[in-house]
Amino acid sequence: MTALAKPAAVTAPQVRVNKQKGFMRDGRRRSWVSIVVMVVLALLWTLPTIALLISSFRSRDAVTSSGWWTVFTDPIHQGWTLDNYSGVISGSNMGMGFINTLAVSIPATVLPVMFAAFAAYAFTFTYFPLKETLFVIIVALMVVPNQVALQPLLNVFGPYGLGISGQFVAVWLLHAGFAMPLCISTLRTYMATLPGSIVESAKIDGASHFQTFWRLVAPMSMPAIAAFATLQFLWVWNDLLIAKLFLLPSNSTVIVQLQQLLGTQGQGAELLTAGAFITMTVPILVFIGLQRFLVRGMSAGAVKG
Amino acid sequence: MTAVAAPDRPVVRRGGSPARPLRALWGLVGVVLVGWVLGNGFLSLAYHPEWYGHNRILMALVGIVLGIGGSALLFYCINVFIESLPQRASQGLIPYAFLLPAFALIGLMLLYPTVQTINYSFANNKSTAYVGLDNYRAIFADPAFWTALTNNALWLLVVPAVTVAVGLVVALFADRLSAGGEKYSKSLIFLPMAISFVAASTIWGKLIYDANPNIGVLNAILGTENDWIRMSGGRLNSFLMMIILIWMQTGFAMVLLSSAIKNVPDETLEAARLDGANERAIFFRVIVPQIKGTVLTVFITVVILVMKVFDIIYVLTNGQNNTNVIAVMFFDELFTAGRAGRASAIVVVLLLLVPPILVYQVRAYRKEAAR
Numbered sequence: 001m002t003a004l005a006k007p008a009a010v011t012a013p014q015v016r017v018n019k020q021k022g023f024m025r026d027g028r029r030r031s032w033v034s035i036v037v038m039v040v041l042a043l044l045w046t047l048p049t050i051a052l053l054i055s056s057f058r059s060r061d062a063v064t065s066s067g068w069w070t071v072f073t074d075p076i077h078q079g080w081t082l083d084n085y086s087g088v089i090s091g092s093n094m095g096m097g098f099i100n101t102l103a104v105s106i107p108a109t110v111l112p113v114m115f116a117a118f119a120a121y122a123f124t125f126t127y128f129p130l131k132e133t134l135f136v137i138i139v140a141l142m143v144v145p146n147q148v149a150l151q152p153l154l155n156v157f158g159p160y161g162l163g164i165s166g167q168f169v170a171v172w173l174l175h176a177g178f179a180m181p182l183c184i185s186t187l188r189t190y191m192a193t194l195p196g197s198i199v200e201s202a203k204i205d206g207a208s209h210f211q212t213f214w215r216l217v218a219p220m221s222m223p224a225i226a227a228f229a230t231l232q233f234l235w236v237w238n239d240l241l242i243a244k245l246f247l248l249p250s251n252s253t254v255i256v257q258l259q260q261l262l263g264t265q266g267q268g269a270e271l272l273t274a275g276a277f278i279t280m281t282v283p284i285l286v287f288i289g290l291q292r293f294l295v296r297g298m299s300a301g302a303v304k305g
Numbered sequence: 306m307t308a309v310a311a312p313d314r315p316v317v318r319r320g321g322s323p324a325r326p327l328r329a330l331w332g333l334v335g336v337v338l339v340g341w342v343l344g345n346g347f348l349s350l351a352y353h354p355e356w357y358g359h360n361r362i363l364m365a366l367v368g369i370v371l372g373i374g375g376s377a378l379l380f381y382c383i384n385v386f387i388e389s390l391p392q393r394a395s396q397g398l399i400p401y402a403f404l405l406p407a408f409a410l411i412g413l414m415l416l417y418p419t420v421q422t423i424n425y426s427f428a429n430n431k432s433t434a435y436v437g438l439d440n441y442r443a444i445f446a447d448p449a450f451w452t453a454l455t456n457n458a459l460w461l462l463v464v465p466a467v468t469v470a471v472g473l474v475v476a477l478f479a480d481r482l483s484a485g486g487e488k489y490s491k492s493l494i495f496l497p498m499a500i501s502f503v504a505a506s507t508i509w510g511k512l513i514y515d516a517n518p519n520i521g522v523l524n525a526i527l528g529t530e531n532d533w534i535r536m537s538g539g540r541l542n543s544f545l546m547m548i549i550l551i552w553m554q555t556g557f558a559m560v561l562l563s564s565a566i567k568n569v570p571d572e573t574l575e576a577a578r579l580d581g582a583n584e585r586a587i588f589f590r591v592i593v594p595q596i597k598g599t600v601l602t603v604f605i606t607v608v609i610l611v612m613k614v615f616d617i618i619y620v621l622t623n624g625q626n627n628t629n630v631i632a633v634m635f636f637d638e639l640f641t642a643g644r645a646g647r648a649s650a651i652v653v654v655l656l657l658l659v660p661p662i663l664v665y666q667v668r669a670y671r672k673e674a675a676r
Binding site: 024025026028030031033034035037038039041042045046048049051052055063064065066067068069096099100102103106107110111112114115116118119121122123126127128131132134135136138139140141142143144145146147148149150151152153155156163164166167168169172173174176177178180181184185189208209210213234237238239240241245250255258259262272273275276277279280283284286287288291294295298299 | 397400408411425483484493496499659667
C-alpha cells in the first residue's frame with residue numbers, strides 16, 4: 001500500500017471511487033496503524049486539558065480524595081460544583097482581569113500589524129537606498145531575546161522617564177515593538193508573492209501609495225495579516241513577563257492573576273483549576289475560530305523558507 | 306508621468322508635479338494635531354482616571370480607539386503631507402514615511418534597550434558608575450550561573466529536536482488518514498498552542514506531576530507518591546518541564562511539516578516506487594531532502610523560543626531544585642536581589658548565544674532573496 005499517498009484534494013479527479021471495504025472514499029487504502037496511532041496521540045494531547053476542565057468543576061474535597069479520571073467510571077458522585085468559578089471570579093477579581101486582558105490584547109494586536117504592514121509595503125513595492133541593509137537588521141532582530149530589552153525599558157517608561165509604566169499604553173508599545181521584526185518579515189514574504197503588475201497599474205491610474213496600500217495590497221494580503229494577527233493575539237493574551245513587569249496590579253491580566261494564584265498553597269488552591277480554565281477560554285475560541293487562517297498563513301510563509 | 310516600474314529598481318524621474326503648499330500645510334497641521342491628541346489622550350488615561358469616572362471598561366475602550374484610530378489618522382496625515390510635496394521629493398520620501406512608525410518602535414523597543422543593557426552590564430547595581438568587568442567576574446564565579454547555563458544547554462539540546470521529531474511523526478501518520486480524520490486529529494494536537502505557559506504549567510504541575518496520587522496522574526499510574534517537580538536526580542524535573550513545552554509546540558511543528566510533506570510532488574514518489582524503493586527509503590531519500598528547509602525553519606523557531614524559556618520554570622519551581630535557567634536567573638537578580646549590573650551581564654551572555662542563529666537567519670534570507 002502506498003504509505004505516503006496524497007490527500008483527497010490533490011488526486012481526487014483521477015481516482016475511481018473504490019467502494020470496497022478497507023478503502024477510503026478517495027481510493028486510498030485505510031491504514032489501521034495510522035488510525036490507532038493518531039487516536040492515541042490525539043488523546044494524549046487532549047487529556048491534560050480535559051483533566052483541567054473536569055477538575056475545575058469538582059469540589060476541593062472531591063479533588064483531593066479521588067482522581068479526576070474516576071469521572072469516567074462514576075460520573076455522578078464527584079462533588080460537582082460551580083463554587084470554584086464563582087470563587088475565582090469574585091475573590092481573585094478575575095472578571096476585571098478579563099477586561100484588562102482584552103484591553104491589552106486588542107490594540108497590542110492591531111497596532112503592530114498595521115505598522116508592520118506599512119513597512120512591509122515599503123520594503124516590497126518601493127525603492128529606497130539602504131533597503132537591503134535595513135531589512136537585514138530586521139531579520140537579525142528577530143533572534144534577539146526580549147529579556148535583553150526589559151531593564152532599560154523599565155527606566156524609559158518609569159517615573160523618571162515617560163511615566164507610563166503600569167498603564168496599558170506601555171504594554172501596547174512593548175508588544176508592538178517586540179513583534180515588529182517578525183511581523184514585517186512575514187508580511188513582506190507574503191507581499192512579494194503578489195503580482196507586482198497590479199500595483200504598477202494602480203500607479204499609472206494615479207493612485208497614491210496610501211490608496212494602493214489600503215485598497216489593493218492590504219486586502220490582498222489578508223491571509224497573511226489574519227494569520228499573524230491570530231498568533232500575535234495569542235502571544236499577547238498568554239504573555240506573563242511583560243504584563244507582570246509593566247502593569248499596575250489594578251491593570252493586571254488574567255495570566256498574571258493565575259500566576260499569583262499558583263503561588264497560594266492550602267486555602268484557595270481549588271480555585272486554581274477554574275482560574276486556569278478561565279484564562280484559556282478566549283485563546284481557545286479565537287484559535288478554533290481562526291485556525292483555518294492560521295494554518296494557511298503559517299504554511300504559506302514556512303514552505304517558502 | 307512616472308510609473309513605478311518593478312520594485313528594487315531606481316525609478317527614472319522626469320519632470321514631476323509642482324508642490325501644493327496648502328495641502329502640505331494641511332497635512333503638517335494634521336500630523337501635529339493627531340500627535341498632540343494621541344500623546345495627551347494616553348497621558349490623561351494614566352494621570353487623570355477621574356475624567357473617565359474610574360470606569361475601567363470606558364478607559365480600555367478609549368485606549369483602543371485612540372491607539373488604532375489615531376495611528377490610522379497619523380499615517381493618513383503623513384501621506385497627505387508628503388504627496389503634496391514636489392513629486393521628486395515625494396517619491397523619495399514616501400518609503401521612509403511608511404517605515405517611520407515601525408522603525409521608531411524597533412529603535413525604541415529593541416535597538417536602544419539592547420545597547421543600553423550591554424552598557425549597564427559594565428555598571429554598578431544602580432547603573433550610576435562603571436565597575437569594569439566586575440559583574441562578569443561575579444556571575445562566572447557563581448556556580449548557580451553555571452547550573453543555569455547547563456540547564457539552558459539541556460533545554461536547547463532536547464526540546465527543538467524532540468519537537469521536530471514528534472511533529473514529523475504526527476504529520477506522517479496524519480497524512481495517511483481520511484481527510485476528516487486528519488483534520489480533527491490535527492486540530493486536537495494543535496490546540497495546546499493556544500494555551501499560555503502559565504496555564505499549561507498549572508495543568509501539568511497540578512494535575513499530572515502532583516505529589517498526591519489522588520491528583521497527579523503520574524503517581525497514580527506508577528503507584529508512587531513522588532513530588533516529581535522537586536526531584537532533581539538526573540535533572541528529572543527539568544525533563545518533566547521540557548515535556549510541557551514539547552506538548553505545546555508539537556502542533557506548530559506538525560502544521561508546517563505536514564504542509565511541506567503535502568508539497569512533495571507525487572511524481573517523485575511514484576518514480577521512487579517504480580524503481581523499487583521501500584517506504585523507508587522513500588522517506589529518507591525522497592521526502593526528507595525535499596522538506597529539509599521546513600525542518601530547519603521549525604527547528605530554528607523552537608530554538609529561539611527555548612532560549613528565552615521563562616514562564617514554565619518561574620511558575621513551577623522558580624529555579625529551585627537545580628532547574629534554574631538564564632531567563633529566570635535574570636529575573637531574580639533584577640527584581641528579587643536588586644542587582645541590575647549582574648542581571649544585565651546575565652542577559653548579555655544570553656545575547657552572546659544568538660550570533661550563530663543570527664548568521665543562519667540572515668543567510669537563509671539572503672538565499673531566498675537571491676531566488
